[in-house]
Amino acid sequence: MALRDNAAPAPRWRWHVDTSGDRSARARLVILALILLYAFLFLFSLGSGASDTSFWAVLSGWLGGGADALSLRDRVVIGDIRLPRVVLGSLIGASLAVSGAVMQGLFRNPLADPGIVGVGSGAGLGAITVIVLGNTMLAPVIGMFGIYALPLAAFCGGLVSTLLLYRVATRRGQTSIATMLLAGIALGALAGALSGMLVYVADDQELRDLTFWGLGSLAGATWAKIWAAGPIILAALAAAPFLARGLDAMVLGETTANHLGVRVQRVKNSAILAVAAATGASVAVAGGIGFVGIVVPHLLRLTIGPEHRYLLPASALLGASLLLVADAISRVVVAPAELPIGIVTATLGAPFFLWILLRQRGILDL
């Protein structure tokens, strides 16, 4: 049956909905709570780390007389080490969660995630190309873009894979989940193979760079990285609210969205660009951090419903918060060393993903 693909059963667990079916008041409340949660985690992360510069020192410094109240060392620790790390983590968490939510809206299914369907691998291939060939074959081109070369290349890789995926998996406005996942596997494998070839020809210095990049860590956060990736991520995040209306209309299919008065092609193009930009930029600076894009929107849909005008901002906030928590865990479990954050999110996220599959069994019945 043609429609079976999209006819996912409703999850059995979710918050109670009253008889009006209107969840907008709850959504606003949840967003407010998420703002508070994020603010707390932001301060908490500034106050915790290897140095004894504490949360309370940060807080009292802030409240009582600004930065003067802090010692010079504390200011360096906070301003040059912790703050960039927290800012970068927030940007990446928000971009991963929002690009997951946008992609799920675009493909009309809750399993689409840039990391799972090969967009992350595509972006990775772009990044590896710059790292390995940046000093030799592509040096003149790369030189032109300076610090933006890496995020831009990752963006291009992500864009090409998203476009390919969309072309393969969507027919007459309907996306086949099975085709999308299978195409994602193929794309991921292809990008992996090409990346492997590049690694094979890389020299020692390039291999060192690759390893540091590939760990998926926030440890190397610097203001320079933020300047390189931040604008791209912020642009994608700023575009997301304008997609909300179109994505809402598209839940009933592209044809119906058109009947409702939405310029479907424009929404699709912007959504693909935003996903590629956000994924590319975050992959470029932090490597592959998986599962944030699938876990965050899914949890939120269960609590505030799937309407994108609430889902997208809430995803940004919860994604940023989740990454700050994961970063805190990554610094604690094997202290004084650090676990790459990608390992933490995968350890938490992969079982969650399996749980979603278990809850929605039947989705993949062919």
Add this chain to the structure above:
Amino acid sequence: MAIDVEDLSVRVGRRLILRNVTLSVKPGTVTAIVGPNGSGKTTFLKAVSGDLPYDGDVRINGEALRHMQPWQAAAHRAVLPQASSLSFPYTVREVVKLGLLGGRSGAGPAEQTRLPEKALERVDLAGFAGRFYQELSGGEQQRVQLARVLCQVWKPVLDGRPRYLLLDEPVSSLDIKHQLIIMDIAAGFASAGGGVLAVLHDLNLTARFADQVAMMHRGTLVAAGTPADVFNDRLVSDVFECRIQVGVPPGGDLPYVLPQSAQL
């Protein structure tokens, strides 16, 4: 003011599946498209909805559909598709509210917030607003979609221009009572000044509610007119390729059941 279809042809691949159809849907009337499977009914409705490329001319209230932006067309007409599935847990209210997306329902701002409930009442789904769309039966889902469509063109006439409902098999999965309720809604929309174009399978329901019947056969329009004109033994038997007698019960003493109206 009308939907004017002139010399409409639709090609899918190299196959011509709709040939030179000319038809006018006047405001104040219900037009039913009938015909056997594969005769081009749905294709016709899709072309008029703007879903398919076509040759010929489709004009809505005098404006060429070809040159309309989606939001302009959305202000003139709403379309009920055959079936709609959802992959996210939307409540019934959230689905119905999608009809208000374009902001041209014609209801005032105060009325607008109550519109989903009102539309649900109209389709006999009062109290369903808080249910999850995915958990409803096929017939209930179809009525939710109709409520969404009604929200989009709540006022059948806006700024002095009639609006249109394009319905693809609106009663196909409904019980008799709800078939009648839905057809009453269509007739009510028409008598309030709007126009209705519906693909229907049930010839008796068509005879009861349609002002104009357009009968299709193998991609062409073979007859258009009042049900009394179009439904005659010869034409209906030929088009549907089986023996049909209009107004004669089949067999001797078999009971024959015809629904009359939604009211008891």
